[in-house]
Amino acid sequence: MTSDAHLNELGHSLKARRGVLSPRTVGLPDSGGRRRVTGLRRDEVALLAGISTDYYTRLEQGRVQPSAPVLATLARVLHLDDDERDHLFRLAGRQTVRPRRDAVQQVQPQLRRLLDDLTATPGVVIGRRTDVLAWNGPAAGLFTDFATVPRNKRNCVRILFTDPRMRTLFADWRTVARDAVARLRMLAAGYPDDPRLSGLVGELSVLDGDFAQWWADRHLPAHSTGTRRLRHPVAGDLVLDRETLTCGTDPDQTLVVWTAEPGSASYDGLHRLASHTAGPA
Template identity: 40%
Template sequence: MALSPQQPDRRAELADFLRTRRARLAPRDVGLPEGSRRRLAGLRREEVALLAGVGITWYTWLEQGRDVQASSETLENLAHALRLDGKEREYLFLLADRPLPDKRPSHGKVNSELQRMVEHLEPNPAYILGPRWDILAWNRAASLVFTDFGQLPEERRNLLWWYFTDPVARQRFSVWENYARCWLGQFRISWGRYAGEPDFVELVEDLKHHSSEFRSWWPMHEIYGRYQGRKEIEHPLVGRLVLENAMFRVEETPGVSLALYVPLPEEETAAKLQRLLESA
């Protein structure tokens, strides 16, 4: 929903509000490296765009007061990226002419419609991630290809925790370190949105304690784009699987995303997935 042409004052106020909130933050406040010498105080526009998961051009237009659309999820991500408190967040939604949603999505549940959708994506592996990368839902294909997520303790049913601490993950992914650093760099953006929240802090501290790689790489502040593309998996029953991974945001639930893996025309991956499902 765009602000109407009859609301230029509201758009100008929103633009000015975003600029002032950006100017008061330093990179260290949001878990980003300081980088090169800065002429002006505050975050750069591209840093806010990165933390909020939006395009730099779109965010620039928003700060320029142009008549652009901003969904509730995007506003929620901007609120987290700019470290807005409760009243500032409410004001942001008011200026954008959007109803104020609940402050945070549930970390532990998805609705029945999402669960059914994931199940019907078979034979393609798929799962739903929460804001902290907790695995909220998955289909049978995902359990057969990766691991039986249902057998993991609920408090440890988290993609990063599984990938960095479970030996099965190291066995499944042929280039474990490459994927680990990529996923960690993407999680860093989620951390930037929610840094300081107790459940995020607890996860990071636990991973530092249990994974030497995580402990070594976390202070580097590496940032990556969305973790999608080609994935090669060594499966103990059917051999090598070559899949393409893509991530999709769940629009009505801020911070929640769908991960989908589809077979590439190599290594007879599609036929192998079908055999796995039929033999389970």
């Protein structure tokens, strides 16, 4: 059982740490104007950590014992080193869990071959954090040239919210984006200690008000398939079906393909697009 003294010291440590960090240090926009508090505000730390401001306030007041995943996220948000992180866990009476250093996820060879064989069907391979691991020419032509996106930012949810072209490409962008947030929530629930996932959520919560609002909504439905309407400058108006296939050798990789009814205008549009993007990506 953690004593009140330890929880109070935990709260003082959190408060002191946020007081020495600037918004720019943690990736928040800096307006350049004078701030009423030194360092970060409580609501800024809470937003980056994906918790409510009220809960974080009670943490600083020593009124609540945080879980290990919350501590791990706060340690990342506050840029603590390993010793400072361990001290935070000890004060909270939690066992220290060091963040897992995952190797860079690589696309499975059979998925890469399958992508290259899909000459007129857009396809992408999505990894465990919704990272884009691989794509074919039609997918690059339909969505964006993924090769121009830095690898550490080549994430389908991040692109959906930060690339302004996505908002005009998808006729029902808000529906698509809400669905993506719901799927990301389900993924994050399966990997509560993943610092990169929590970092993605924190970054998008700061950058986009819609994301922050939808992330706070615990009742968003998620759909693995669905029909979407797109407005493409080359292929024209498209009605496409989205299908997700899980890799048998690595369940953390999924192949997502977009297809159209044979003989339809959308089917012809995909083939017209393929003629502009011939060859593997």
